[in-house]
Amino acid sequence: MNLDFSDEQNQLRDQVRRFLEERCPPKAVRAVLEGDANHDAALYGGLAELGVLGAAIPEEYGGVGLGHLELCVLAEELGRVLAPVPVASSIYLVAECLMQAGSEEQKSAWLPKLASGETIGCWAINEGSGRMQPSKISARFENGKLTGTKSPVADGAIADIAIVAAREGDGVSLVLVDLSAGGVSRENLNSVDPTRVQTRLRFEDAPATRIGGTGDGWHIATQVMDRAAILMGFEQLGGADRSLEMARDYALERMAFGRQIGSFQAIKHMLADMYVSATLARSNCYYGAWALATSAAELPVAAATVRVSATTAFQHCAKNNIQTHGGMGFTWEYDCHLYYRRSNALALALGSLSTWESLLIERMSAGNVEAAA
Amino acid sequence: MNLDFSDEQNQLRDQVRRFLEERCPPKAVRAVLEGDANHDAALYGGLAELGVLGAAIPEEYGGVGLGHLELCVLAEELGRVLAPVPVASSIYLVAECLMQAGSEEQKSAWLPKLASGETIGCWAINEGSGRMQPSKISARFENGKLTGTKSPVADGAIADIAIVAAREGDGVSLVLVDLSAGGVSRENLNSVDPTRVQTRLRFEDAPATRIGGTGDGWHIATQVMDRAAILMGFEQLGGADRSLEMARDYALERMAFGRQIGSFQAIKHMLADMYVSATLARSNCYYGAWALATSAAELPVAAATVRVSATTAFQHCAKNNIQTHGGMGFTWEYDCHLYYRRSNALALALGSLSTWESLLIERMSAGNVEAAA
Amino acid sequence: MDFNDTPQEAEFRKEVRSWLDANAPKHLEAELKRASFGSSGLTSEDPIKAGKAWQKKKADAGWACLHWPKEYGGGARTPIERVIWGQEEGVYSVLSGPFTIGHGMCGPTVMAWANEAWKEKLLPPLASGEEIWCQLFSEPASGSDLAGLRTRAVKADDGSGDWIINGQKIWTSGARNSDWGLLITRTDPDVPKHKGLTMFFLRMDSPGVKVVPIKQANGASGFNEVYFTDVRIPDSQRLGAVGEGWKVSLTTLMNERLSIGSGMSTGFPELFRFCMEAEVDGEPAVADSNVRSKLAQFAIKQSGLKYTGMRAISALSKGETPGPENSIGKLVAGATMQELAMFALDLQGESGVVWDEDSPQNGRFQAMLMRSPATRIEGGSDEILRNIIGERVLGLPGDIRVDKDVAFKDIPTSGKQKK
Amino acid sequence: MDFNDTPQEAEFRKEVRSWLDANAPKHLEAELKRASFGSSGLTSEDPIKAGKAWQKKKADAGWACLHWPKEYGGGARTPIERVIWGQEEGVYSVLSGPFTIGHGMCGPTVMAWANEAWKEKLLPPLASGEEIWCQLFSEPASGSDLAGLRTRAVKADDGSGDWIINGQKIWTSGARNSDWGLLITRTDPDVPKHKGLTMFFLRMDSPGVKVVPIKQANGASGFNEVYFTDVRIPDSQRLGAVGEGWKVSLTTLMNERLSIGSGMSTGFPELFRFCMEAEVDGEPAVADSNVRSKLAQFAIKQSGLKYTGMRAISALSKGETPGPENSIGKLVAGATMQELAMFALDLQGESGVVWDEDSPQNGRFQAMLMRSPATRIEGGSDEILRNIIGERVLGLPGDIRVDKDVAFKDIPTSGKQKK
Structure with a gap:
């Protein structure tokens, strides 16, 4: 092993x-x-x-x-x-x-x-607020042309190509659009994490080519997002770990009442709990990495496990990193808010925590009970 | 005011x-x-x-x-x-x-x-596991006779009369049974809180009289349980407060590392959080008391508010009272487990926490949005 | 138990209501309703100007500083009358935001410690809103541990008796608009930290005072840093004896905690409204059992705080002093609001990241997400509040104090040296 | 990354499997599968007798105490071989429960501190299960603060060099069945608490030793109190120097923490199985979104602990020392199990209060509810574990120690005197 x-x-x-x-x-x-x-x-x-x-x-x-x-x-x-x-x-x-x-x-x-790096791609699936579902997609792909609006699209502002989920006939297909080929307009959106640009993409008869078969779009997108969830889980893990390190360093350096604040159990135990969630996330991420690398049958369960665990850990650690820093943690000048912003942005990318919690149990129950052990 | x-x-x-x-x-x-x-x-x-x-x-x-x-x-x-x-x-x-x-x-x-006190009554609604619903009631009331099994029934072992929910025609009615009149057998059940006996009641053609109209049973039972939830909420509040007091007294008396354990933030802050949940429960209970005493239109919302808040507080305080006591808290000899047992028993009586959480929001959304303010 | 006014209370409420009806700046009502997180919501008028106008109007009619004696421009009203006034003034109270610290904390400190001449000079223009005060307490290296402050005051060597101030304050609300500041300094670093402090007040336009806005993590700037470089303060502007500053500051801080409201908001009403409109899996969000469970837990906090506030008001109404229950308010509200904001964004799905006018409720939940970490810190962090509840309410022993009998200058200032 | 054995590991596993196949007491398998919370599950045989028989069989074939040297009856196997053995032995390992403390903690302490003659006398019968050991450390007034113990050992005044023991120990697992005990005592109350301790071992049938079972909050009795009244121990049964008992005890405690498993259970698999069968509002419970959200949060703890254990095994497999990750196990498992049990009862509705054979999974969740509070306390409370993670893993400073340089006898023993 x-x-x-x-x-x-x-x-x-x-x-x-x-x-x-x-x-x-x-x-x-x-x-x-x-x-x-x-x-x-x-x-x-x-x-x-x-x-x-x-x-x-x-x-x-x-x-x-x-x-x-x-x-x-x-x-x-x-x-x-x-x-x-x-x-x-x-x-x-x-x-x-x-x-x-x-x-x-x-x-x-x-x-x-x-x-x-010559070409940057973006992933344009989402439309509107709430959980994404095939029924909510109203962008249309007909006769090689795409029409519709996708928002928010991460990196839409800087992308050269987009993969877009669009209605084709009765189903949903994925199509690839060269964003320089015309019929595309972009509008940047304000977001909680401006270090990763969010964009609204509008397509009007934009030339596009299908990826995979007609109506296979949702199935392919799900598989791709499962794989991306594991990779993004590692990003979240890195962010959680760094947030914990920042908090620990500050708790060692900052004095109050004549003591390092890390000697107060309120801070010490908060950091211990951050370590717990980051460690659980790391172990779950390694499981996900194995599933991703081997394309194991457990990949869908592993992806949801990673997603729930890493999202929880990064939000928890980034939030309590600010709390450990006290007032300083809430200044623009300190970097705590950068991690807090990113933790909340990544918690929503690919679909929110409650969506993945639901997916995890749905997938476990579709498999056998042994999956839970 | x-x-x-x-x-x-x-x-x-x-x-x-x-x-x-x-x-x-x-x-x-x-x-x-x-x-x-x-x-x-x-x-x-x-x-x-x-x-x-x-x-x-x-x-x-x-x-x-x-x-x-x-x-x-x-x-x-x-x-x-x-x-x-x-x-x-x-x-x-x-x-x-x-x-x-x-x-x-x-x-x-x-x-x-x-x-x-000459007569003791018991409330025999529940059948089987999970959330109670009219559709789950299979006891039958026909021609003045009741047949069926109710379990668990609190105080069924010592009761002289029972109010029972039973199917009558297409609906559910409430009926009153004199338990000494024959056709009744009782079996005591082990429970997590043996200080309040739980019983299985079996009725076989037991004579019974209806309370209220045919098919009004569920409606009446809901109203009664709302009122009882507020009264039981006060019992839970009393238990939560006493658990907090026990924990505080022990934290003042018990020494470790040369200090009263209440001087450690881990214990101090745990007790502070117990105080918070007990205080929220008290304020919500007072709201419930007002609604109960005035039969206010808000009674159903108030009852669910009390129930969720008081259940949460008593479970929280009883659990952390044991934790504050350490190993001693887990002995039979100390009283901590009596409160822990009762907190968990009351959390299930009248239906479980998740049931009442759901009811609270269902009732708030059936009213107007202002109810939430 | 009832939610009704006594006859006297009802009479007073009627009086307030009719005065407000005739005098409140109703053209600002709609804007003020958008107020949140220290922003007045005003765009059509300068908030300071509008605030001063409203405060003056109230003062002229006897409705300013209801808790102050009349001789200093106050209304000398009972606590319950103040509560009723607050309920009736409603959104217009936002206009008086710039005076909150002066009326609630600086004024009472001046009242308790200044001589009569100063009180007559300082208090009436503060009550009427003609002058604004700020509180210069926190420092970069002393937040929760306020008494660890290092801004130095030394006697001028010219025999004038004046004090020369050097140092830096932080988290000063409203410093830019203030006429006066209440300033706590260290006058003796050779004694234990609580013993070497002295309190002053000074003009904020004194030479050597520099105010720099702090940009916050959420992009806003409600607070300031205030730098002091050889600032001169006459000894007549000292409050209390030299070395008695900690005792004076307790007057200020006690008044901070006396403020009674009807409970802090958790953001629940807004979230509930959102969940009535939003959908989960094609159903109204309020019908989803996960949403219900989470909403219910938020709901009991919202209502618990609301009725906790009402219990305090009930005590006031009976002429009693409210119990310690209100100490839970900010602790519960801050953490709840942060969790609640995260859940609101969760329900918005991938769109939750977007923070603009088109976001649900104009991006209110995104703003909550970004502002709530500060709520959990400002005016007493969660950790300090739990200590206060543990020690002052439950009677548990204080933390072990290693700096208690140590000369201030010998207290270590950085953990780095300890590694 | 892979979950496969190396060729050598696979070879070893084959060997283990074939021996077990030929020798394991298969007639007990079904009963052992019902084991939980310190109960062996055995009803058809006496657990101690069955345990001794199995241990002897293992010892005769070289499968006892795999981490001990062969000269003392051990197997001298590598850490990863021990893990593989554990995986293969499976439920039968429950039979060796009575020896866990002796093999894992007492034996290694004897090995590190006793002379050769004692080691040859004591260790082989411990390895083979002929003798059972218990650990006499905790006391009523010293749980988390172990070094605060007060059981006294004083030199006999008859010049024999023997020690006379008086005092009380508590939370002693298996004391009733033990032949030997490892006992820490206070020999000098005039020095700071860590410095006046001395370690002994003794026969549990020594005159003056009395074992009293403790009835636990859940009604079971896995632990004992042990009273010492003028118990005599020869000086030859001392481990380490007089006053060096704390150092000796660290050997024991370190060995306690070295035990590697595949992650503690949280109860999730059982809850998940229950939710596959139970219903909420007429639908399978696993389809309910509130159930899903709560299950998902339990699931990541279960799998997180499982894969944390596997990461430790991976390190062992490569001949490395596992990192500090395993320190989270009991902290996570204890709290999760308690929450999870409450939720399982919640889903059972009013019937959740009933705790009998007819309850879902034979009342397993009710048993969890009543046992989990102890899990959060025994072998290091949640609070002690967070301190350990904070200090030993994250490198944060220790708590302020007021009793560090104080003579033991001067440390206050009750908070009452302080009020």
Whole structure:
């Protein structure tokens, strides 16, 4: 048994961590938060050069061909530093979707460009408020043209291509749109986490090509989002861990009543509980990584497990990191709010916690009882 | 505005508290827990003499004719000492049901005896596991005879009469059964709280008379249980408060690491949180008392509010009282488990917490939005 | 138990209502209803100007500072009359926001500690809203541990008796609009921390005072930093004896905790309204059993706080002092609001991340999410409030105090040295 | 990442499996599967007798005490081999329950501190199950604060060098069936509390030892009180120097924490099975959204603990020392089990109060409800575990220790005197 990353994978982690410490300090995150840029293009280019974007893309499609375990390691590191780059949209979702269901032509056309960072993809499924369901999709795909509105779309502002869920006949299909080909307008949206831009995309007779069969869209999207949930879970894990570290460091440094505040049980036990939820999330994430890398039959259950556990842990740790910092934690100047923002944004991306809680139990009960042991 | 009990009501409280301190020490509760008796008959007689049982029963029916606010005060005191007597069954439920829906004949026949303690009533609605619903009732009432099984019935072992929900034609009716009149067998059940006996009642062609109209049973039972939920909420409040006091006293007395354990924030903050939930429950209970005493239109919402708040508070306080006591709290010898047992038993009597959570919001949404403010 | 006024209370309420009916700035009502989290909601008028106008009008008619004696511009009303006034004034009370700290905390401190001449000079213009006060207590290195403050006051060496102030305050609400500030300083670092403090008041336009707004985590700026560089204060503006500042500050803080409301809001009414409109899996959200369970737990907190407030008012109405129940208000409201906001966003699904005018209730829940962490910290953190409940309400022993008998200058200031 | 054995591990597992297949007492399997909360589940045989028989059989074949050296009757196996053995032994390991404390804690302490003659005398019959040991540490007035113990050992005044023991121990598992006990005592009350302790071992049938079962809150009696009245122990049965008892006890406690499992159970599998069968409002409970939300939160704890255990096993498999992750096990499992039991009863409605054979899963959830409070206390309370995680894992400072440099006899023993 080996529920751990290999030495090589940990070396990769060290390498990327060093790179990100240099290239993605909090200042870089703040540049996107406060400035006009919608992502850190230089950082994204650097990640492409380093092979991060192509880690799980086969070499024949311009990737590095390492695998998904390696991508999990990288995701955790990106999450730790809140990297303001569209890796989730472009790699976990769009590249993953093409690898799962794209035609040979689609894969050849786009995977190399996604791996090199030349092209950025976005995942445009959602319409309106509440839980996403096939019945809520009103965008239409007919005669190779797409018409409809998708919102919010993460990284829609900076994407070159979009994968869109649209109604085709009686079913829902996924279609790929080249956003430069016309018939597309974009509008940026304010969000709780401006370090990851959210956009409303409007399509009017935009040329599009289907991914997979007619009416297979929801099925494919579900599979892709399960895989992305595990990768995003590692981002959340990285964010939770970093929030805990920040809180611990502050609890060691900050004095009150003549003592380090970490010597007060109120703070000490709050941090212990953060450690508990982060540790549970890590163990669940490793289970998810195994399921993802092996495409195990348990993947849907593992994905929901990761999602619920990592979302809970990151929200818990980010929230209590602010609380540990007291008033300072609520200033713009301290970085606590960056993690709090991201924890709440990631809790909603791919669908909210209550949706995944429900999915987890639905999937467990569809399997056998042994799944619960 | 006066959201408080009056001086007279508080004098009544003091009087009953003194009585119960003398007549219902923990030893008396343990006598029922460990012995063969299913309730403390002498205590019950004393409460009858004191006028506790008849407090809210009009004088014309042998009661004291004080009112429901007074009964709330008394319920809190009974809850504080875990009185092992069938007041909830006989007074909050059976007497209340007769006052709400009984015929003149039924009221004249039974209310005086219930008030004097000569007769004990029990409330036999439940059948089987899970949330109670009209559709789950299979006991039948036909031609003045009742056949079916009810379980668990609190105080069924010691009751002289029972009010039973039974199918009559297409609907559910409530019927009153004189348990001494034949066709009745009883079997005691083990329970998490042996200080309040639980029984399985079997009826076979037992003579019974209907309370209220044919098919009105569920409607009447709901009204009665709403009223009982408020009275039982005061019992829960008394138990929560006493659990908090026990924990505080122990935290002041017990030393560890050379300090009173109440000086550790882990204990201090746990007790503070117990105080918070007990205080919220008290305020909600007072709201319920007002609604009960005035038969306000908000009674159904108030009853569910009381029920959710008081159940949550008593379970929370009883559980953390054990935790505060450490190993001692888990001995048979200490009284902590008596409160823990009762808190969990009362959480299920009248239907479980999740049932009442659902009812609360259903009722609020059936009213207007202002109800929520 | 009843929710009715006594005849006297009803009479008073009638009087208040008719005055308000004739005098309240009704053209601002709609805007004021949008107030939240320290924002007055006003856009058509300058909030300070509108506030001063309303306060002056109230003062002229005897409705300002109802808890103050008449001689200093107050209304000398009973506690229950103040509650009734508050209920009737309703949204218009938002206009008096800039005076809250002055009326509730600085004024009573001046009243208790200043000499008669100062009281006559300072209090009436504070009551009437002509002058605004702020409270200069917290510092970057002393939040929960207020007595650990380090802003220094030393006697000027010119024999004038004046004091020279150097240091920094933080979390000062309203410092930009204030005329006066109540300032606590350290005058003796060689004695234990509570013993070397001295209280002053000063003009906020004194040379050497610099006010810098703090940008908060939610992007707003309700608070300020205030820097003092060789600021000179005459000794006549000292409150209490030298070294007695902690005792003076307790007057201020006690008054902070005396304020009685009808319970802090948890955000529940707003969430409930949202759940009446929103859907989960094609059904109204209020019909979903998970939503119901979570709403019910929020509901009992909302109503529990509401009726806790009413119990306090009942005590006032009977001429009694309310019990300690109200100490739970902010502790419950802050944590509930944060959880509730997260759940509201959860129900919005992926769209929950969007925070704009089109979001449900104009983005109220997103604003709650981003503001609620501060509620759990400001004016006593959750941890400090649990200590207060544990110690003052339940009578549990205090925390072990390692800095109690140590000269202030010897108390360690950073944990780094300890590692 | 994989869940597979290495070839060597697979080989070892095969060997274990075939031995067990030939030797395990299969006629007891069904009964043992009903084991829960310290009860072996056995009714057809005496649990102690059956346990001794199984342990002897294992010892004869070299499968006893796999972590001990062979010279003392152990198996000298690697940590991962022990894990594999544990997985394969499965329910039969319940039979060895009476030896857990002896093998896991007392034995290693004897091994570390006794002389060779004693080790040869004591350890082999402990390994083979011929003798049972118990651990006499906790006292009524010292639970979390173990070093506050007061059982006295004083030198006999007859010049024999023997020690005379007076005092009381509590929470001693298995004292009634034990042949030997590991006993920590106070030999010097005039020095700070950690410094005046001394460790002994003794025959449990020594004159003056009295064992009294403790009736627990749930009605069961897994623990005992042990009273010592003028009990005589030869000095040769001392472990470590006089005054060094705390250091010796750390060997014992460290071994307590080294035990590796595949994660403690939270009760989730049982609850999930119940929810597959039960109904809410006429639908399967697992289809109800409130049930789903609560189950999901329990599920991530169950799987989180399971995979945390597997991460520890992975480290062992690679010859590494597991990290501190396993410290979360009991903290998570205890609180989860209590919450989960309450929810299981909630779903049973009014019938949830009934605790008998007809209750769902034979009353398992009622038993959980009544047993889980002890899980949150025994072997380190939730509060102590959070301190351990905070201090040893996260490196936060210890609590302020007021009793550190105080003579034991001067440490106050009751809070009453302080009021």
